[in-house]
Amino acid sequence: MEVADLIAAHVVDVPDFPKPGVLFKDLTPLFGDGPTLRACADAIVAAAGPFDLVAGIEARGFIVAAAVAYATGTGVIPVRKAGKLPGPTTTITYELEYGTATLEIPERAGLADRRVLLVDDVLATGGTVVAASELLWRGGGRVVGVSVVLELAALGGRSRIANTHSNLPIHALLSV
Ligand SMILES: O=P(O)(O)OC[C@H]1O[C@H](OP(=O)(O)OP(=O)(O)O)[C@H](O)[C@@H]1O
Numbered sequence: 095m096e097v098a099d100l101i102a103a104h105v106v107d108v109p110d111f112p113k114p115g116v117l118f119k120d121l122t123p124l125f126g127d128g129p130t131l132r133a134c135a136d137a138i139v140a141a142a143g144p145f146d147l148v149a150g151i152e153a154r155g156f157i158v159a160a161a162v163a164y165a166t167g168t169g170v171i172p173v174r175k176a177g178k179l180p181g182p183t184t185t186i187t188y189e190l191e192y193g194t195a196t197l198e199i200p201e202r203a204g205l206a207d208r209r210v211l212l213v214d215d216v217l218a219t220g221g222t223v224v225a226a227s228e229l230l231w232r233g234g235g236r237v238v239g240v241s242v243v244l245e246l247a248a249l250g251g252r253s254r255i256a257n258t259h260s261n262l263p264i265h266a267l268l269s270v
């Protein structure tokens with residue numbers, strides 16, 4: 095089965111979560127299926143250019159990032175929600191589809207001049223990826239690509255990212 099079909103078969107639509115009006119795409123069945131998780135990681139690696147480090151966005155992005163890192167022998171930089179890291183940190187607050195959130199990376203992340211592949215499970219409005227990219231650049235990294243398992247195209251994340259990072263390759267394994 096194609097990876098896009100595998101993903102489609104392992105995503106569950108949950109209406110009105112976490113807020114009324116949001117159709118939440120639950121990837122829990124995908125993460126719970128070993129062959130599908132592995133196929134996603136392998137497909138992300140196959141589509142990406144060369145990179146030295148994988149950045150994953152808390153929390154679901156960590157799962158994808160760790161699988162991609164294991165497949166390539168690279169390390170992971172965790173991009174964390176507020177208050178989880180000892181200082182010093184670099185911090186950004188941004189708009190989500192369903193609220194606001196804050197992301198942080200440690201200033202001692204060891205990012206200097208590393209080529210970073212930024213991965214997440216879902217691309218929705220793109221606010222999270224834009225904020226995470228900004229943080230990684232500020233930390234001295236070179237963000238060379240964005241890879242997600244599932245893109246919710248109607249929410250416009252791709253063009254929002256292109257507005258701020260015009261040459262950044264964005265790849266989604268499945269776009270709905
Ligand atoms: O493109 P955007 O509109 O910014 O939304 C996408 C982000 O939203 C979800 O994370 P969430 O904040 O729900 O956190 P979680 O992974 O901890 O569940 C998802 O995992 C992405 O990180």
Ligand SMILES: Nc1ncnc2[nH]cnc12
Pocket residue numbers: 116117118119120191216218219246
């Ligand atoms: N509708 C959605 N489903 C799953 N994750 C999301 N992140 C942002 N919007 C989302």
